[in-house]
Amino acid sequence: TQLLEQSPQFLSIQEGENLTVYCNSSSVFSSLQWYRQEPGEGPVLLVTVVTGGEVKKLKRLTFQFGDARKDSSLHITAAQPGDTGLYLCAGARGNQGGKLIFGQGTELSVKP
Amino acid sequence: DAGVIQSPRHEVTEMGQEVTLRCKPISGHNSLFWYRQTMMRGLELLIYFNNNVPIDDSGMPEDRFSAKMPNASFSTLKIQPSEPRDSAVYFCASSLNPLGFYEQYFGPGTRLTVT
Numbered sequence: 542t543q544l545l546e547q548s549p550q551f552l553s554i555q556e557g558e559n560l561t562v563y564c565n566s567s568s569v570f571s572s573l574q575w576y577r578q579e580p581g582e583g584p585v586l587l588v589t590v591v592t593g594g595e596v597k598k599l600k601r602l603t604f605q606f607g608d609a610r611k612d613s614s615l616h617i618t619a620a621q622p623g624d625t626g627l628y629l630c631a632g633a634r635g636n637q638g639g640k641l642i643f644g645q646g647t648e649l650s651v652k653p
Numbered sequence: 654d655a656g657v658i659q660s661p662r663h664e665v666t667e668m669g670q671e672v673t674l675r676c677k678p679i680s681g682h683n684s685l686f687w688y689r690q691t692m693m694r695g696l697e698l699l700i701y702f703n704n705n706v707p708i709d710d711s712g713m714p715e716d717r718f719s720a721k722m723p724n725a726s727f728s729t730l731k732i733q734p735s736e737p738r739d740s741a742v743y744f745c746a747s748s749l750n751p752l753g754f755y756e757q758y759f760g761p762g763t764r765l766t767v768t
Contacts (some may be wrong), residue, residue, distance in 0.1 A: 571755075572754050572755060574754075574755075574756060574757075576759075581761075581762075582761055582762070583657075583744050583746070583759030583760050583761050583762050584696075584744075584759050585759070586756055586757070586758065589754050589756055591754065629696065631757075633754070633755040639684045639686075639701065639703065639748050639750050639755045639757075640686075640698065640701060640708075640709060640755075641686075641698070641755060641757060643695065643696045643698075645695040646695055646696070
């Protein structure tokens with residue numbers, strides 16, 4: 542069974558703090574994506590990482606794909622209330638025709 | 654560009670009634686996915702289509718659920734008869750994978766409540 546384990550499940554921090562969310566699996570993925578979902582809306586794609594060891598930055602967000610392409614992390618620097626939401630990682634395997642395996646999500650709350 | 658369009662946004666129905674959820678994918682996308690999201694189970698893939706053909710329906714809970722994609726611009730998910738445990742948010746997503754990155758674009762969802 543392909544599983545993506547996200548940790549932590551819930552995170553409540555103060556504005557200005559840093560945080561890291563982890564996404565781990567025993568399976569190798571051809572690509573891994575991070576989505577953010579706000580209440581009442583669908584998930585929105587933040588980034589796709591493809592190469593082992595790849596690091597991508599999106600303003601205060603830094604995404605890393607593990608060297609073995611089995612895990613990923615999302616680091617937020619100086620979190621702001623606008624970062625509040627559900628963060629989902631999703632992995633794709635090249636032989637599954639576009640099907641993604643989603644983690645269970647990390648619910649982030651940033652208090653002003 | 655218009656994103657994925659879903660209708661209705663909210664549906665409240667009584668147990669035993671038929672429910673039909675609709676989705677219009679992003680123009681030009683060749684894959685379409687139906688998901689269900691609940692607090693307990695998170696985001697679950699129900700079924701997906703490539704080029705209008707159902708590829709994997711292993712996530713469909715039971716025979717009460719059915720999905721169709723008669724053309725590249727329209728898909729339906731039907732529940733008949735509906736039950737209270739079907740209450741959830743249902744998402745449709747579409748994707749175009751020329752480079753194999755499999756990025757999916759989600760609609761706003763349909764919140765279904767079965768009483």
